[in-house]
Amino acid sequence: MRKVILVFLFLILIFPVRGEVIHNLSLKDNEIFVNSTLILKSDNSLDYWNLEIMLPEKTELVGLKDEIGNITYNFSENQLEFRTNRKRAKTRIVNLVFKKNLEEESGFRIADLNLFGFENDTTTIISPNFSYFFIPDAKVEYGEKIRARKKGAANLRIIFDGKRESKHYFTNSNLNLSLLEDYYWVLEGITGLKIPAKFGIVVLGEEYNKRMEDWSGGSFEEGLIFIRENMSKNEKIATILHETTHGFNSFALDWDKTNISWFDEGVACYVTSVMYRLLNETKPQIFGEEVKWREGRTIYSLKPNLKPEDLFNYYSKREKLVLSWYPGKYKENYRRNFGYAYSELFIRECLKENGSALHRVYQRLLNINKSIEDKDKRNKIILNIFGKEFKPCYSLNLEEIKNCTKELNEMNFEIPQVDGKEIDYEVAIPELPEVENYSFIDLLIQRINGFFGSLTEKILSLF
Numbered sequence: 001m002r003k004v005i006l007v008f009l010f011l012i013l014i015f016p017v018r019g020e021v022i023h024n025l026s027l028k029d030n031e032i033f034v035n036s037t038l039i040l041k042s043d044n045s046l047d048y049w050n051l052e053i054m055l056p057e058k059t060e061l062v063g064l065k066d067e068i069g070n071i072t073y074n075f076s077e078n079q080l081e082f083r084t085n086r087k088r089a090k091t092r093i094v095n096l097v098f099k100k101n102l103e104e105e106s107g108f109r110i111a112d113l114n115l116f117g118f119e120n121d122t123t124t125i126i127s128p129n130f131s132y133f134f135i136p137d138a139k140v141e142y143g144e145k146i147r148a149r150k151k152g153a154a155n156l157r158i159i160f161d162g163k164r165e166s167k168h169y170f171t172n173s174n175l176n177l178s179l180l181e182d183y184y185w186v187l188e189g190i191t192g193l194k195i196p197a198k199f200g201i202v203v204l205g206e207e208y209n210k211r212m213e214d215w216s217g218g219s220f221e222e223g224l225i226f227i228r229e230n231m232s233k234n235e236k237i238a239t240i241l242h243e244t245t246h247g248f249n250s251f252a253l254d255w256d257k258t259n260i261s262w263f264d265e266g267v268a269c270y271v272t273s274v275m276y277r278l279l280n281e282t283k284p285q286i287f288g289e290e291v292k293w294r295e296g297r298t299i300y301s302l303k304p305n306l307k308p309e310d311l312f313n314y315y316s317k318r319e320k321l322v323l324s325w326y327p328g329k330y331k332e333n334y335r336r337n338f339g340y341a342y343s344e345l346f347i348r349e350c351l352k353e354n355g356s357a358l359h360r361v362y363q364r365l366l367n368i369n370k371s372i373e374d375k376d377k378r379n380k381i382i383l384n385i386f387g388k389e390f391k392p393c394y395s396l397n398l399e400e401i402k403n404c405t406k407e408l409n410e411m412n413f414e415i416p417q418v419d420g421k422e423i424d425y426e427v428a429i430p431e432l433p434e435v436e437n438y439s440f441i442d443l444l445i446q447r448i449n450g451f452f453g454s455l456t457e458k459i460l461s462l463f
Helices: 002-014 177-191 233-252 262-278 308-316 333-352 357-366 375-386 398-410 440-461
Strands: 017-028 031-046 050-054 059-066 073-076 079-083 089-101 103-105 108-115 122-128 132-134 139-141 145-151 154-160 169-171 199-204 218-221 224-228 291-295 298-302 413-415 425-427
Touching: 031 108, 059 073, 059 079, 122 154, 145 154, 169 177, 177 233, 177 262, 177 357, 177 413, 199 233, 218 233, 224 233, 233 262, 233 357, 262 333, 262 413, 262 425, 308 333, 308 398, 333 357, 333 398, 357 375
Parallel strands: 017 122, 169 199, 199 224
Antiparallel strands: 017 031, 031 089, 050 079, 059 089, 073 079, 103 108, 108 154, 122 145, 132 154, 139 145, 218 224, 291 298, 413 425
């Protein structure tokens, strides 16, 4: 008997073993079932196959069998160990069924699954068409059923079950989703992408600061968009479109494991700037000048999001802060805001001459099918696609920097539309009435008139 075992182990060690895995997903009540078929192959015939498989956390095993019948197994701490029934062959079929309870987050049903697969062989996932379905590094086909393929194990995230939904969003809040749909084309026009997923929106009140960064107005996290409840209608629209851009980028950058944000935030901030113009809101300039205008008796002033001098100092000191920048890395506002402004300035510079330049960039990003963890390699890949250095408005002359940032702040935003619609939709800067120079007496009279005007309105309201 001992000799037989030794021969068996020898065969396992010297004969190369391969395996294709097909995972079929289905729902029943509040559980997700995974019916996994393992197609095991070897160059030589084997009597037995010994396997160790890690299943997702909190999994319940339903059944395990091969062509002969049920298989005896050990299952502990998510690790499944088994030996197939005896049958000498080069190919064996094993069927494994397990299930897991769906989790609930912000009123949605969610499944996070780490599905096993052989490192150098194909893993296929067949799934119902959920609202949000995401598998990094996979080729995905969408239809009545979703089919995803990749090499090795697959990390899967599913989100669904919002009470209200539109073509591209779902939510449990009272948000007017039709307003968001009116502007969704902006994202598709700028990126050239059609993302086959819906994004869940969560509106938070006071608890926002507890769950998210307290300096942010919105956040995108694994398929869900979180925004503050106390924002104006236009702020909500612009913020949600900004965060939806992060959702687009999660698909285009699923290979990027570095946590560097300049491309992601640069495009998202550019979208925000476009949205504020479309909504007729004035946004501070980036590395620019103060903007002033007058409406009635009120003078409005917006200080720039950093000045040209900040960019000049950055280049003078030969800093490379933004190459490894991400917003949560810095507690102080200056470095965080510098990264946002610099990243958007780069995107503006790329789009100034050609508003559809990002289409080519995104198509190249989508074709990257290997995970990248090295920061320098990641930056080199993206900048090679752009074909330019990551130095917007670069100069060691302050006046040249001022002229460059002025042009980029005053540029028209060109949005190439999709689906055969008219191209080159331009969004110009809204014309603001200039502030006239008033004397101290004039300003004093304005304030007095404003005070008595408000007082008169209050007195009349009592009657």
